[in-house]
Amino acid sequence: MKKKIKVHLRRALEAAKDKPETRFDLLIRLNDQSLDAALIPDLRVDSKIGPIWSAVGTAASIKALEQSPGVESIEGSQPLFPET
DSSP: OOOEEOHHHHHHHHHTTTOTTOOEEEEEEESOTTOOGGGSTTOEEEEEETTEEEEEEOHHHHHHHHHOTTEEEEEEOOOSSOOO
16 A cells, blocks of 8 residues: 655656656654664655654655555655755
């Protein structure tokens, strides 16, 4: 079963389909807090508050998160301090 991914993140993934190195700011809601972030390719977890992770990842990260049974939902996020 595919995880719920918000529409704007799906659109961003589609727009970046020819650029696999594109990084996305993510909010990830877990239903199993034992998920090991090291097993998700290209994922950098910036913070964890209970079952919610703030992270940065690529399309490969999102695909792996979609397939993980420990993930309830994935959505795009705005960075707190945008890179300049």
